Amino acid sequence: MKKSINQNRRFFLVAAALAGMVAFSGVEPIYVSADTSTRPVNRLSLIQVDARDLSVSDSLKKSLIGNRLEIDPSLNAEKVNIGKSRIEVNGFDRNRTGLQTVNARVYLQDSEEESASSLSCSYFQKATILVKQNKDPQLILKSDSVTVNNSDAWNPFHYISYISDDSKVLPAMRISGNVDMTTDGDYPVQYTAVDLQGNTAEATLNVCVRTPQEVIEAREEAERLAREEAERIAAEQEAYRLEQERIAQEQEQARIQAEAAAAAQAAQAAEAAVVYSSGGGSATGSAVADAARAWAGVGYYGWGGADPATGADCSGFTQYIYSQFGINLAHNNLAQASAGYQVSAAEAMPGDLVVWDSHVGIYTGNGYYVSAMSESLGILEIPISRSTGSGNYWGIYRIPGVND
Numbered sequence: 001m002k003k004s005i006n007q008n009r010r011f012f013l014v015a016a017a018l019a020g021m022v023a024f025s026g027v028e029p030i031y032v033s034a035d036t037s038t039r040p041v042n043r044l045s046l047i048q049v050d051a052r053d054l055s056v057s058d059s060l061k062k063s064l065i066g067n068r069l070e071i072d073p074s075l076n077a078e079k080v081n082i083g084k085s086r087i088e089v090n091g092f093d094r095n096r097t098g099l100q101t102v103n104a105r106v107y108l109q110d111s112e113e114e115s116a117s118s119l120s121c122s123y124f125q126k127a128t129i130l131v132k133q134n135k136d137p138q139l140i141l142k143s144d145s146v147t148v149n150n151s152d153a154w155n156p157f158h159y160i161s162y163i164s165d166d167s168k169v170l171p172a173m174r175i176s177g178n179v180d181m182t183t184d185g186d187y188p189v190q191y192t193a194v195d196l197q198g199n200t201a202e203a204t205l206n207v208c209v210r211t212p213q214e215v216i217e218a219r220e221e222a223e224r225l226a227r228e229e230a231e232r233i234a235a236e237q238e239a240y241r242l243e244q245e246r247i248a249q250e251q252e253q254a255r256i257q258a259e260a261a262a263a264a265q266a267a268q269a270a271e272a273a274v275v276y277s278s279g280g281g282s283a284t285g286s287a288v289a290d291a292a293r294a295w296a297g298v299g300y301y302g303w304g305g306a307d308p309a310t311g312a313d314c315s316g317f318t319q320y321i322y323s324q325f326g327i328n329l330a331h332n333n334l335a336q337a338s339a340g341y342q343v344s345a346a347e348a349m350p351g352d353l354v355v356w357d358s359h360v361g362i363y364t365g366n367g368y369y370v371s372a373m374s375e376s377l378g379i380l381e382i383p384i385s386r387s388t389g390s391g392n393y394w395g396i397y398r399i400p401g402v403n404d
Contacts, residue, residue, distance in 0.1 A: 048130045049094070054140060054162060056094050061087045064106055064125055075121075081111035097131045137171040138164045139193040139201040150211040154181050156189055159205055165195045179207050283325035285351025285403040292321045292362040292370040299379035301372045306331060308372065308379055314360050317372040317379065318353060321362060327401050333360035340399040348396040349403045359390035 047063040049056050065085060069077045086109075091102045108121040140162040148154065156175045165171045177189035186208050193201045295308045295317070302311020306320050315333045322329050329336045337355040354361045354369040361371025363384075370381045 046128045046130065048132060050138075051094060051097055051131050053094070056092075057087070057089070060089060060092075060104065060127075060129070061085065061106070064104060064127060065108070068106070068123070068125070075108075079111050081109040084109040084111075092129060094131065100129045100131060102127055102129055135197075136199045137193040137195045137201045138162060139171075139191060139203050141191065141203045141205055144204070145206040145208065147208040147210055148181070150184055150209055150215070151181055154179050154207075156191075156205075160191070163193055165193075169196060171195045171201075177207075179209065181209060184209050184211055283327070283351070283402055285349045288321060288325060288351035288402055289362060289364045289370075291324055292317075293364055293381055295321075295379045296370050296381040297379070299372065301375050301378050312372050312379075314372050318360050318362055322399065322402075325402070327399060329399070333358070336360060336399075337394060337397045340397040342394075343396050343398050345396060349398070351402045353397045353399065354384055354387075355394040355397050356387070356390040357392045357394060359387065361387075363396060 047060060049059055053059055062082060064087060065080065065082050069075050069080065086107045088105045088107075089102050090104070092100060104125045104127055106123055106125055108123075139160070142159050142161040146159055156179075157173075160173075163171060163173070171193040172195075174192040174194060175189060176192075177187060179187040179189060186206060189205045189207055191203045191205065299308030299317070300311040301313065302316075303313050304316070305311040305313060306316035308317055308320060312320055315329075315331050315336060318333075318336060319329045319331050329339060333355055334357065336353060337360070340353065343352065348363055350363055350365045352363040354363050354371075359371065361369040363369045364381060367383050367385065368381055369384055369387075370379065371387075372379050373382075
């Protein structure tokens with residue numbers, strides 16, 4: 001009886017050993033690639049994962065494929081796209097700590113294939129997973145990189161996805177890194193979670209500050225409008241400056257002309273002092289009047305002239321008539337009046353001068369006088385009363401040497 005029990009006990013131990021060998025042996029891989037002829041050595045994979053790992057499927061995939069690449073010489077690590085490869089795991093419970101044996105089917109993706117559905121190889125893999133509770137705090141960000149708008153508010157806590165600690169006390173957070181939200185650029189921000197025992201977990205976030213395109217376009221439009229406004233103001237200022245220069249030039253021209261006219265008038269006044277020629281002269285008033293009347297209707301008017309045969313103006317005509325009697329007068333009506341003296345209308349005699357501030361003629365008697373009138377009228381004898389448009393009437397002036 002005892003011998004039978006011992007035999008049964010030995011049978012049980014052998015069976016258990018065989019079962020253990022089966023449990024820790026890998027399942028044969030199933031290949032769908034015609035190029036593979038060498039089968040890899042079976043190995044039980046031991047993978048450690050953190051119970052708080054939110055991406056445990058990716059961790060399992062990386063570990064399983066990494067192990068397979070180490071033992072399978074038919075696989076080229078450079079040609080396997082781990083990111084696009086995928087796995088199917090049965091029998092795994094991430095909430096149960098300790099050892100777990102799972103069956104996984106791995107679908108390898110060739111890195112040269114563009115489509116994720118074009119699989120190069122698939123195989124079954126049995127793995128032992130050790131689920132551990134990590135003592136360090138857990139810190140997971142929403143992303144490794146984030147793009148934010150220039151001038152927006154910056155809140156670093158907004159990008160924390162998960163944070164925890166075994167002590168059930170939320171770890172303290174330390175955030176370092178300066179993000180200038182007014183200047184486009186890339187700014188690294190370091191996150192550090194610290195628990196009560198001083199254990200830490202770190203993560204880095206790359207913050208990309210960028211100005212939105214519509215803001216850039218609006219800024220460029222505002223700059224364009226400001227530039228056009230500045231150009232318009234500058235053009236107006238330049239036009240105003242040129243106009244002021246033109247006005248100043250006209251005023252300067254007018255001043256020069258006024259000074260020239262004043263100088264000419266002063267010269268004429270100085271010339272008025274010369275009344276007689278060096279030889280002197282005298283005549284009767286009747287002779288002077290007759291000489292003037294002889295040109296009435298036959299003499300010519302000419303501005304600036306002093307010869308009725310070719311053309312003379314009013315003061316040129318009187319200068320010419322008096323010169324015939326040896327009396328030299330200035331070629332200016334006011335200067336001629338200044339060369340003599342005024343007499344009353346009752347005292348007026350033929351040969352005297354009849355003077356306005358812009359006209360002069362020779363008195364012929366009975367209220368008439370002779371003068372060079374205009375280009376259309378020539379030299380005429382007309383009543384003094386009809387000489388309108390000649391300016392203010394000065395009166396009758398007698399030249400020394402005539403009617404003395």
